[in-house]
Amino acid sequence: MSAIRVLIVDDSAFVRQMLTDLLSSDPGIEVLGAAPNPIVARDMIKSLNPDVLTLDIEMPRMDGLAFLDKIMTLRPMPVLMISSLTQKGADTAVRALEMGAFDCVAKPVIGLVEGLPALRDEIVTKVKAAAAAKIRPRSGDEVRPLHRPGVSYSSSEKIIAVGASTGGVEALQELLMAFPSDAPAVVITQHMPAMFTASFANRLNQLCAVTVKQAESGERVLPGHAYIAPGGCHLELARNGANYVCRVHDEPAVSGHRPSVDVLFRSVAHAAGLNAIGVILTGMGRDGALGLLEMRSAGASTIGQDEATCVVYGMPKAARECGAVEIELPLNKIADQVLKRCESLAARGVRV
Incomplete structure (x- = not known):
């Protein structure tokens, strides 16, 4: 089988290099490149056609959620979010998953030198699973509560x-x-x-x-x-x-x-x-x-x-x-x- 082709998007040069090294250490993964922001990433996606994208949430010029929304609307693909372990990061990660991100990795706020390598197996596993996942366009259909006339569950023990x-x-x-x-x-x-x-x-x-x-x-x-x-x-x-x-x-x-x-x-x-x-x-x-x-x-x-x-x-x-x-x-x-x-x-x- 051919290697899984990954594009990394993160505004930190240090994180981009660490993720490149971590993912490249697995023979089943090829890192195509790393972009410092969604604007650069957009052009790289068009030219390189990656299988999986890793995406930081807080970035300059366009935040990760706005970019994810464009991806899932215009070119649905597996996206693995990288979110910091803060309350704001958690709230945003949940929104990303709701919008169709494949999964999320909790990036340590401090201690990246030791913390990111410790996440190597999790990141590799999730990238491989993402490559095999079914990612569908967002439907946009609103889900409404089902209404059954005359039926009440208020006293249900079910x-x-x-x-x-x-x-x-x-x-x-x-x-x-x-x-x-x-x-x-x-x-x-x-x-x-x-x-x-x-x-x-x-x-x-x-x-x-x-x-x-x-x-x-x-x-x-x-x-x-x-x-x-x-x-x-x-x-x-x-x-x-x-x-x-x-x-x-x-x-x-x-x-x-x-x-x-x-x-x-x-x-x-x-x-x-x-x-x-x-x-x-x-x-x-x-x-x-x-x-x-x-x-x-x-x-x-x-x-x-x-x-x-x-x-x-x-x-x-x-x-x-x-x-x-x-x-x-x-x-x-x-x-x-x-x-x-x-x-x-x-x-x-x-x-x-």
Whole structure:
């Protein structure tokens, strides 16, 4: 196979050189060049036609978000964002992922000499995954909450459990924006750096009819709310008497991740059983496959995102292959199917 051709865009000459050295150390990657700003990068993209772009966020002449918007509108391609570990950097990185960036690497604010080389394996892995990803033009279609006359979920005891990784920011936004304000409670694990999850939850809360927040240990899980696992911590569903509650903890990584989708799904299988619906979305690897299988074995309905609409068809594929997925659907059909299944459970009087 030919080498993956990468263009680096960063206003720091030091960072450009370090990224060039890190990526060039892998025989499967060829660095075509490095641009100091988006204006130069634009011409280099036209002449060099790279497979993957690494893009800094804060740059002169045109910031990374404005440039990303032009790329995803005019020439969609895999873009790996380089974001500093600051609150402003986290907010901007979430916006970039929402706009279609493939993934984001958290660049250390200080200690670049030691910090960037420590990220070498992560950067190389994400560049290779980006080269194989499906990047589609932004549709621009507005997602509106689904309305079902005469249906209310305000007293529902149903639980929707969702797991996602690469490509999950866009996918979760589309899924949650389709839920009405009184939708059954949603618990979510999205693989994301620790500082980014609060920004992600806040952004979704601005866009969605349901209330979206970062989960806190011990809080009651309520209809009309979606709870996102904090970065660096596992999220579990637990029972406290007749109520569902969040359990957040920092026990060791599972399936290579913390938070882990497997941890969430297994807890939902135990706490909610057939009162739950599991959804596994786009992402690299296998996290969530065995947990979703436990949910299905416990009587829960299970749904996987189909290959055609995944940015990376890894986690849903692994779940399908092990028998965990009851039905696969395009992303834009999942919310409707989830709500229909919640209604079917309620009609049958299913509860735990």
